Amino acid sequence: MRAVNRHFRHDVLIIGSGAAGLTLALSLPASLSIAVLAKGDLAQGGGSTWWAQGGVAAVLDDGDSIESHVDDTLRAGGGLCHKDAVRLTVSHSREAIDWLLAQGVPFTRDPSPDKEECAFEYHLTREGGHSHRRIIHAADATGAAIMQSLLEQVQKRPNIELLAQHVAIDLITSSKLGLPGRRCLGAYVLDGTRDHVDTFAARFTVLACGGASKVYLYTSNPDGASGDGIAMAFRAGCRVANLEFNQFHPTCLYHPKAKSFLLSEALRGEGALLKLPNGERFMPRFDPRAELAPRDIVARAIDHEMKRLGVDCVYLDISHLSADFIKTHFPTIYRRCLDFSIDITREPMPVVPAAHYTCGGVMVDDCGRTDLSGLYALGETSFTGLHGANRMASNSLLECFVYARRAAADIERCAAQSAESPALPSWDASQVTDSDEDIIISHNWDELRRFMWDYVGIVRTNKRLLRAHHRVQLLLAEIDEFYSNYKVSRDLIELRNLAQVAELMIRCAQNRKESRGLHYSLDYPGRLETAADSIIVPENACEQT
Incomplete structure (x- = not known):
């Protein structure tokens, strides 16, 4: 018996269940119905946050200062950080840590809190680029400690529904349905427990899907880091920026x-x-x-x-x-x-x-809003301007908490004026068949990650980037044909997204005629006097909101 396409309706749809997604869910009012989608099994820690070892950078000790943290971040970012984003993030760092402590995160306490170097009651360590000890941590498993605490809090909230084994395929927009305006209305989602595509309608949709480091052959990231949010947002008409900066x-x-x-x-x-x-x-x-x-x-x-x-x-x-x-x-x-x-x-x-780490991403404002009304992007999926040309250690988790809480406040403010999402069509699978050629997916996945490592890696040249661009164009065409004719699977969805983000990374790298931060070119070893972001505008670009 063929499974039936199901329709769900929520106030807020959060695609991603890491630090940014769960923080947003917990920061929203209990009056809103919220769905949080996880690609894998929550208990197995499939997202990147689970594997974060170091900690969260924040100004916590009397010997430290906001100015020092800001200066360190700007210096590490190679002159490309947005100063307003850096100051906003750092100035809210203590507030973010206090919130995490209130959620029960068991940060490591300082065994000798009276020492002059670190008067704060929790142990602070130091990492590269920081001039002070300002990394609060839970031994060397900070991400796991944060995730366990946040999940415990989420499970106490009856208005939050956690859905494991759910992979978003594409965003549903008003323009795709021929409706007026430029708004995100929800998403099509593959339910891995049923192997069927469902329709999720939401007044607000949030991309908190992580980065795209799985585009490389060697990575510290889990398998799910396939750039889903970046690819979906770009296909929906949102600008992306600085994707050449891969840490x-x-x-x-x-x-x-x-x-x-x-x-x-x-x-x-x-x-x-x-x-x-x-x-x-x-x-x-x-x-x-x-x-x-x-x-x-x-x-x-x-x-x-x-x-x-x-x-x-x-x-x-x-x-x-x-x-x-x-x-x-x-x-x-x-x-x-x-x-x-x-x-x-x-x-x-x-x-x-x-x-x-993917330093670039979907362009957002200081509340996480994208170019598409009703669509937000948070964490590694987003480009806030905080990281510049090189992310300073442990600033990424801080960014998740600060921007998720700001996005929650913005959604709460907008919810009173936001109309219900219209009825959305079901996913159309009438023209596709089951594939008996899945070897193509695994072959393309391997080819993509190998040429990205060889040609768009730590050191780059014009020739290598040109070769990579030719290869990715061929792959995109092949993947698109496969996607149009066969039933979707998680592997196919991730390959499609990863190839799209790889193409954007290559284009950003080709546009940068200098060496700055994480982008190092043998053809342009010097740094230009003026720092500028690499922005790619899709052909179906949304009007900026």
């Missing part, structure tokens, strides 16, 4: 069985050193801040040394510190490395750079 985390564990395991920057913040295979330190040759230089500098230095020496990895060594300190501050990393027979209290960890 490569300098230190992912290099081991054949260690899939996507990140070694937190907090290791270097507490004194871990980067070394060559012969034990020699190399970061002081690249930057006076050495291991605490911003991530783009550290990642390029590692990439340079690996290519210069022809080695597969370099090493991160914290074994000179006491074993008790290491086990107390980095219990997750210690146990995980032991799984691979690496005792970090006695020996260095083999590391390589891996794609970690």
